[in-house]
Structures are given as C-alpha cells and as structure tokens.
Amino acid sequence: MTAPLIVITSTTDVGNAIAHLRTMNMITQSSLATMAGVFRSRLGDYEHGRYTPTLATLLDLLRPMDLGLAVIPIGENTPAVINPEWETVINQLTSLIRHTAAGTTDSVNNMIGANRAYRRVTQAKS
Numbered sequence: 406m407t408a409p410l411i412v413i414t415s416t417t418d419v420g421n422a423i424a425h426l427r428t429m430n431m432i433t434q435s436s437l438a439t440m441a442g443v444f445r446s447r448l449g450d451y452e453h454g455r456y457t458p459t460l461a462t463l464l465d466l467l468r469p470m471d472l473g474l475a476v477i478p479i480g481e482n483t484p485a486v487i488n489p490e491w492e493t494v495i496n497q498l499t500s501l502i503r504h505t506a507a508g509t510t511d512s513v514n515n516m517i518g519a520n521r522a523y524r525r526v527t528q529a530k531s
Contacts, residue, residue, distance in 0.1 A: 424452040440469035
C-alpha cells in the first residue's frame with residue numbers, strides 16, 4: 406500500500422496524522438505503542454492532541470509502519486525552483502495545504518494526487 410503524502414503544518418496536525426496512518430495500516434494503539442516503545446495512553450494523548458511527540462518519538466511511531474519524514478518548502482518564502490516539474494509539485498502541495506486548512510473534503514484525494522506527482526518527478530530523475 407502506498408501511503409499518501411501527509412502535510413503537517415502545525416503541532417495539532419501531528420496527532421491526526423499518527424491516528425490516520427495507524428488506522429490506515431490497521432494497527433491498534435496498543436500494538437503501535439508496543440512497537441514504538443511508548444505507553445498506549447501516551448499514544449492516545451498524541452493522537453488527541455493533548456501532547457506532541459518529540460521528533461525521535463515521532464520517528465519511532467512511524468518506523469513500524471515503514472514510514473519516515475520529508476521536509477518540503479511551503480509558503481511565500483519558498484526558494485525559486487529551477488526545474489519546472491518541481492515547481493508543479495510544490496504548487497500542488499501549497500494548494501493542498503491551503504485547501505486542507507480550509508476544510509476541503511477532498512484533501513485526501515488531493516494528497517494522493519500530490520504524492521503521485523512527486524513520485525513521477527522523482528522516478529523521472531532516477
């Protein structure tokens with residue numbers, strides 16, 4: 406299964422992303438907590454936004470799902486992009502972030518589309 410690109414722009418997005426990815430991978434809170442070395446109750450706190458995991462803990466939570474993190478430029482201060490294919494991908498991601506923040510119901514489909522565009526560009530480069 407290909408995981409969708411999930412854009413996190415605030416600490417409240419972190420817990421939602423963890424819960425979504427865990428559910429998408431059909432993993433219980435107890436199982437993921439055990440695999441990541443955290444208490445199940447703390448995982449619930451992360452998923453409900455009561456606490457935000459450290460970067461190390463977030464990576465520990467993602468690892469059992471064969472996931473990692475990527476940092477992408479967003480916003481008005483995005484540096485100039487020389488390659489037009491990358492500019493298209495960044496524009497799609499920026500649009501996705503704005504739509505998601507506005508509560509668009511198609512945000513998951515937009516994320517999948519952005520992920521596919523990113524993969525096309527990166528596969529063309531290799």
